[in-house]
Amino acid sequence: MKRSSDYHSIPDLAQLFSKEQSIGIFEKMCLCRYFELEVANAYEKSLIASPIYLSIGQESISAALSTVISNFTIFAQHRCHSAYLAFGGDQHKIVDELLGRPTGCAFGQGGSPMLQDPDIPMIGHHGLIGENIPLAVGYALGSTQPTLCLFGDAAAEEDYALTAMGFASKHQLPVLFVCEDNDLSILTPTEVRRNWEICDVAQALNMPAVDITDDPWLIAHHAQELIQSLPAFINCRTCRHYWHAGVGIDHEPEWDRLQLVKDQLKTLSINAQDIEEQTKQDIKGLWEKLLPKQLKI
Amino acid sequence: MGKTVAETIKDLTFDHLKNNNGLLLGQAITAVGYVNHTVPKNCPGIIELSMADVAGSGIAVGTALAGRRPILVIRFQDFLILNGSMLINYAAKSKDMFQQPSPIFVRALAIEGHGAGPVHSAKLHNIFMHFPGFRVWAPITPNEYKQTWTDFLEHDDPVISCEHRSSFSSRDEYANEIEPAADITLFGISVGRTNIIKAARTLRAEGITVNLVHIVQLKPLVLQQSWLEALSRSHCGLVVDTGFETCGAGQNIAYELMLKTNKPVQALGLKDVSVGVSGDKENLTPRPEQIVTAVKNRLRNRSGPMRSA
Numbered sequence: 056m057k058r059s060s061d062y063h064s065i066p067d068l069a070q071l072f073s074k075e076q077s078i079g080i081f082e083k084m085c086l087c088r089y090f091e092l093e094v095a096n097a098y099e100k101s102l103i104a105s106p107i108y109l110s111i112g113q114e115s116i117s118a119a120l121s122t123v124i125s126n127f128t129i130f131a132q133h134r135c136h137s138a139y140l141a142f143g144g145d146q147h148k149i150v151d152e153l154l155g156r157p158t159g160c161a162f163g164q165g166g167s168p169m170l171q172d173p174d175i176p177m178i179g180h181h182g183l184i185g186e187n188i189p190l191a192v193g194y195a196l197g198s199t200q201p202t203l204c205l206f207g208d209a210a211a212e213e214d215y216a217l218t219a220m221g222f223a224s225k226h227q228l229p230v231l232f233v234c235e236d237n238d239l240s241i242l243t244p245t246e247v248r249r250n251w252e253i254c255d256v257a258q259a260l261n262m263p264a265v266d267i268t269d270d271p272w273l274i275a276h277h278a279q280e281l282i283q284s285l286p287a288f289i290n291c292r293t294c295r296h297y298w299h300a301g302v303g304i305d306h307e308p309e310w311d312r313l314q315l316v317k318d319q320l321k322t323l324s325i326n327a328q329d330i331e332e333q334t335k336q337d338i339k340g341l342w343e344k345l346l347p348k349q350l351k352i
Numbered sequence: 353m354g355k356t357v358a359e360t361i362k363d364l365t366f367d368h369l370k371n372n373n374g375l376l377l378g379q380a381i382t383a384v385g386y387v388n389h390t391v392p393k394n395c396p397g398i399i400e401l402s403m404a405d406v407a408g409s410g411i412a413v414g415t416a417l418a419g420r421r422p423i424l425v426i427r428f429q430d431f432l433i434l435n436g437s438m439l440i441n442y443a444a445k446s447k448d449m450f451q452q453p454s455p456i457f458v459r460a461l462a463i464e465g466h467g468a469g470p471v472h473s474a475k476l477h478n479i480f481m482h483f484p485g486f487r488v489w490a491p492i493t494p495n496e497y498k499q500t501w502t503d504f505l506e507h508d509d510p511v512i513s514c515e516h517r518s519s520f521s522s523r524d525e526y527a528n529e530i531e532p533a534a535d536i537t538l539f540g541i542s543v544g545r546t547n548i549i550k551a552a553r554t555l556r557a558e559g560i561t562v563n564l565v566h567i568v569q570l571k572p573l574v575l576q577q578s579w580l581e582a583l584s585r586s587h588c589g590l591v592v593d594t595g596f597e598t599c600g601a602g603q604n605i606a607y608e609l610m611l612k613t614n615k616p617v618q619a620l621g622l623k624d625v626s627v628g629v630s631g632d633k634e635n636l637t638p639r640p641e642q643i644v645t646a647v648k649n650r651l652r653n654r655s656g657p658m659r660s661a
Contacts, residue, residue, distance in 0.1 A: 164449050171450050178417060179450040183441050189407045190442065193414015196399070197375065197422070215438075218404030222411055225402075 058238060060310040062268040062292050069272040069319050076122055077323055078330065080271045081316055083118035085334035087111075087137040088313055090146070093342045094136065094153060094167075095302045102346065103153050105166035110137040112296035113235050115312045117141035119271035120203065120233065123279045127203040129177040130191035132235065133168035133184060134295075138205055144172040150345045185210035188232070189219035195228040201285065202230045209240030211253040217260075220288070224260045229285040231278065232257065237295040242305070257288035264288035269312050272319075358520040360494040361390040361459075364501050365423060369397035377401050377412045378425030378459075387425055387461070388520050405434035413443045416454040416510075423457045429514070430474040432460055443510040444485030453508035457501070462542070462594065463517040464636050469629035475542065475594040475622075475637075477514040478601045481571045488512045488571040490542040490594075492519035493526060496568045503569070514570075516543045516594070529564040530582040536647050537563035537579070537586045539609070539617075541570065541601060544592035544637050551643035560647065567591075570601060573608065580612050587654050589617035590646060594637045597621030616654075620646055 056062065069077060091111045097103050110117075114137045121141040131138035139149055145160060152159025153167060161169045161179055171179030178194070180187050184207065191204035210216055211234050223230045234253055238245050257264035263284055265277050269291045281287035294308035320327040355363065368374035369392070377399045381391050391398065401408035412424040426432055432439075435458075443454035462475045480486045487509050489500040497513075504511040526545060529552070530537075536555075540548040545566050552562040563582045567573075583589045589609055593602030602619035609617045620638040627635040638646070 161450055169449060171452070173452075179446070179452065181442050181445055181449060183437075186410060186438065186442055189410025189438065190414040190417065192407075193411035193416075194418045195414075196411060197415030197418030197420040200418075215404065215406035215410055218402060218407040219411060222402060222404075222407065 057266070058292050058309060060268055060312070060315060061270070063266060064268060064270055064273055065276065068270070068276055069323060072272055072275065074323065074325060076275070077272070077320065078325060079122050080115070080118045080275070081320060081325070081327060082330055082334060083121060083141040084114045084271070084313055084316060085331050086338070087114035087118065087140050089335045089338045090140055091136055093338055095297070097153070097342070097346070098302055104155060106300045107153070107167040107302070108134040108136075108300055109297045109302070110134045110295070112294040112308050112311065113137060113237060113269070114141070115269045115271040115316065116233065116235050116274060116291050116293060117205070119274035120278055123275045124203065124231070124282055127201045127231070128194060128198070129175060130187040130194065130202060130204045131170070131177060131180060132187060132206045132210060133180050133182055134207065134235070135168065135170050135180060139170040139172060139177060142175045142177060144170065144175055144177060146341055147345060148172070150342065185213035185216040188213070188216040191230055192219045192223045192228060195223065195230045196226060200229065201282070204230055204232050206232075206234055208234055208236040208238060208245055208253065209248070212249060217256060220257060220262070220286070221260050223286040224262045227286065231282055231285060232288045234288070234290045236290050236292050238292075239295060239299070241299045252290070254288065254290045262286045262288055264290070266290040267292065269293035271312075271316060354523045355494055356521050356523050357492065357494050357497055358388055358390045360497050362392050364498065365390070366392040366395055368421070368423065369395050373420060375399060375415050375420045375422040376425065377408070377415070377422055379403055379408065379427065381425050381427075387427060388517055390520065391425070405431055406437050409435035410438040410442070412456055413438050413454050416443065416456040417446070417452065421455050421457070423459060425459045425461075427461055428472045428474065429460045429462050429476045430471050432474070432476050432479070436479065439510060440483050444483050447508065448485065454510055455504070455508045456510045457504045458510065458512045459515060460512055461515050461517055464594075465634055467629040468627075468634070470627050473627050473634070475514065477512065477541075477570055478595045478599070480512040481601055481604070486510055486512050486571060488514065489569050490514040491568055492516055492542055492545065493522065493524060495525055499568065514542060518543055526566050528566055528578070530578060531561050531563055533585045534561040534563040534582070535587055535651055536560070537565060537583045537589045538643070538647070539565045539567055539579070539589060539591040539605065541567050541592065542594040544594050547637060547640050547643060548592050550640035551647070554640065554644050555647055560651065567605065573605065575608060575612055580609070583609060583615050583617070584613045586615065588615055588650050590643070590650060591617060591619045592638050592643055593619060593621035595621055596624060598624045618646065618650060
């Protein structure tokens with residue numbers, strides 16, 4: 056079954072990673088999860104005025120990628136909090152951005168879907184889904200530098216997404232394309248929208264491609280291999296816990312990767328609980344520090 | 353003998369590619385004719401795009417983000433409808449939104465007549481004037497082209513260079529012609545300017561005094577003091593546009609001129625019908641005779657409401 060928590064998984068793969076790498080992945084997953092829970096909290100209290108696009112449930116993808124690739128310029132999708140945080144984006148500036156302040160990472164002009172940080176470096180997304188795919192391809196063409204392009208399964212259907220991937224293949228550009236495949240366009244499942252797989256398309260465009268679940272060790276394993284032969288494509292089956300925009304929840308997610316990773320860490324004798332608790336407190340402290348006194352959450 | 357517009361474009365492009373680490377991207381740009389001999393041959397930095405318009409312009413904008421100051425060739429402005437998505441949605445906004453400019457020079461070629469018809473004859477400067485973030489020019493002489501190019505290099509905004517193929521073989525330059533007191537001031541855009549020159553000859557022969565003003569930079573639009581003074585000393589004005597008249601650049605400029613001078617200014621452009629491939633259906637830029645008629649009607653009714661030619 057393609058949508059499963061162990062789709063194309065590799066047994067005992069986590070054991071091939073160092074303890075530091077596994078802890079690093081988990082710390083980033085916790086950072087993304089607990090940061091976004093604070094975002095959701097602030098949104099519910101109307102402290103954030105613009106729409107928010109949470110990536111809760113999808114954190115493992117950016118956490119894994121940021122652990123094994125470096126010096127890539129990042130073109131994230133509109134659901135970009137996790138990419139921004141996992142790759143080291145300025146935490147103060149994302150809070151300010153979400154609160155609409157001119158000190159935000161996009162100067163208070165973009166909000167949740169338009170994060171950027173030139174220091175990572177991460178180029179801002181303007182909100183038109185899939186636009187970052189041709190932009191990333193062009194950036195790789197113009198700079199000849201490695202580029203990471205993250206997008207969702209709905210963005211993958213944009214005509215310009217597929218044709219830009221074709222251009223990258225034709226010119227052998229150094230782009231790692233990663234589809235964060237949560238199976239939903241707003242709330243419309245993939246099977247209602249199309250009868251093809253983006254991984255098949257990538258392979259037909261003559262680039263190496265894998266279709267896997269969002270196990271972070273599995274993602275890291277394939278990313279390490281695929282960046283040796285760019286352009287390449289990874290489709291990650293993952294679960295978006297919240298609505299497309301906002302904080303609504305319709306049902307329990309098919310799986311919760313954070314919990315699965317915690318279970319896995321036990322087998323590696325890593326104390327996940329302390330890391331999780333510490334991250335939670337750090338994030339809470341950050342938000343309390345940055346919110347106006349009268350608006351503490 | 354000076355260079356033609358086409359030779360000027362080719363020279364500037366060659367220098368940009370060879371000495372400025374620039375890029376030139378477009379569809380079928382190294383095919384027969386090299387875009388009316390405006391694209392240099394055997395030059396590094398030329399990238400043939402696939403026929404995927406939206407992706408192609410997005411890729412070009414991506415190279416702008418990488419600092420390559422790309423030239424994107426749109427062989428027919430009709431194709432800007434598709435290509436415009438990435439230009440309007442990203443290139444024109446990135447500086448305001450992210451303080452990350454996307455300096456891209458879009459060579460948007462126009463043509464009309466000769467059966468160009470519904471998919472090869474568009475003049476869409478109007479659309480790009482509408483959106484924040486663009487600099488829009490309509491050069492038709494060698495010096496105007498150099499001025500447009502210099503403007504691109506001196507700024508970090510996307511530039512839409514609305515070119516007209518009928519100007520490519522020309523070496524002519526045009527100067528404003530302003531009388532101490534004229535009956536009417538004619539303003540022209542792109543090849544509408546060559547038509548106002550021809551119309552002025554006819555009008556002057558009939559004793560009607562005419563000012564001629566050439567508008568090359570459409571956005572930001574700078575209404576020069578000398579234009580306003582010329583119009584103020586005239587009975588009225590007329591703007592001749594190559595684009596559709598309805599909600600077009602000509603109407604917008606006429607509005608701005610009226611606000612500044614309190615003089616009636618009419619706009620003439622393409623009729624509000626789809627362009628066909630033959631006869632009257634070609635919907636051409638207002639011809640000299642149409643301009644003459646419009647001027648006479650205007651002057652005949654100088655104290656009454658404006659009316660179309």
